[in-house]
Amino acid sequence: MSAPxxxxxxxxxxxxLFTSADHALLMEIEEYTNAHHPHAHMLSGQVQGKFLAFLSTILRPKYVLEIGTFxxxxxxCLAEGLQNEGELHTIECREEDAQTARNYFSKSYRKDQIHLHVGNAGEIIPTLNHTWDLIFIDADKTGYIGYxxxxxxxxxxNGIILADNVLFHGQVLxxxxxxxxxxxxxxFNEHVKQDNRTEQVLLTIRDGLLMVKKKTI
Incomplete structure (x- = not known):
């Protein structure tokens, strides 16, 4: 079966071609994932990854949450702009992928700021008592509205939510x-559109990113 x-x-x-190259650790993760993972297409990749890193360095977040570590x-990428006392919490439901991620996190200079949680995101989210500056949702698609x-x-x-795969390989068209x-x-896209608490823009980066923020009064 070919990748979507x-x-x-x-x-x-x-x-x-016109996006700055990844640093060595990101290149290592991409090469390993492409060579060994049956769902390698799920990796964000250079263009989207650089966008996440840019947004993080602009926001300078203290608390970042990722749902779907892979x-x-x-x-x-999301950790690049963390404040010195900041934390990134990332949730993965599959232990095998979590173990791969742990290995690479241990090689990062941000390793002490990254906290990996394994299990059901819907159950883990309420246990994390933070106000989030940046959130990246890239997990089970049927769970997006709940998350x-x-x-x-x-x-x-002034926080931002990013939801990945909102074009879903063109199938939403x-x-x-x-x-x-x-x-x-x-x-999910319709749900966010109808939410009078927020405003959003759908970006056609890779497989689609929905960027959401609270409305300003």
Whole structure:
């Protein structure tokens, strides 16, 4: 079975040519994941990863939350702008992927600031008593609305939520939309659109990123 494609592989390849190269540890994670993981296409990759790192360095967050660690690539991107006393908490449901991520986190200069939790995100989120400056949702698509509703009350006034795969390989553009995950993503996009607490922009980076912030009065 071939990996699902992003909306425009050609545009993504062109964007990559003009995006700064990853540092060595990120390159190591990408090479390992591509060589050994059956779902390597789930890795954020250079263009999206650099966007996450840029946003983190601009926001200078104290508390970052990631739902869906995978092999650790995106967490390290999100950690780049952490304040010196800041923390990144990342949640992964699969122990095998969590172990891979732990290995790479241990090689990072941010290792003492990264906290990996293994288990059900819906159960773990309430145990993390922080106000989040930056949140990245990249986990089970049917869980997006639930995670969003759990986290909106804990989002900092100037905080940002990013939700990944909101184009879901182009399947949300089909008429009618087929497939459980595509339907769930479309429902999530509609849910955020109707939320009068927030405003959002859908970015066509890779497989789609929805950026959400609280409305300013």
């Amino acid at each position: 494609l992003i909306i425009s592989p050609q545009a993504e390849a062109y964007a990559q 092999t650790g690539y995106s967490a390290l 969003y509703e759990q986290l909106i009350p804990r989002l900092a006034e 089909e008429e009618p939309i087929n497939g459980k995950n595509a339907k769930a993503i479309h429902a």
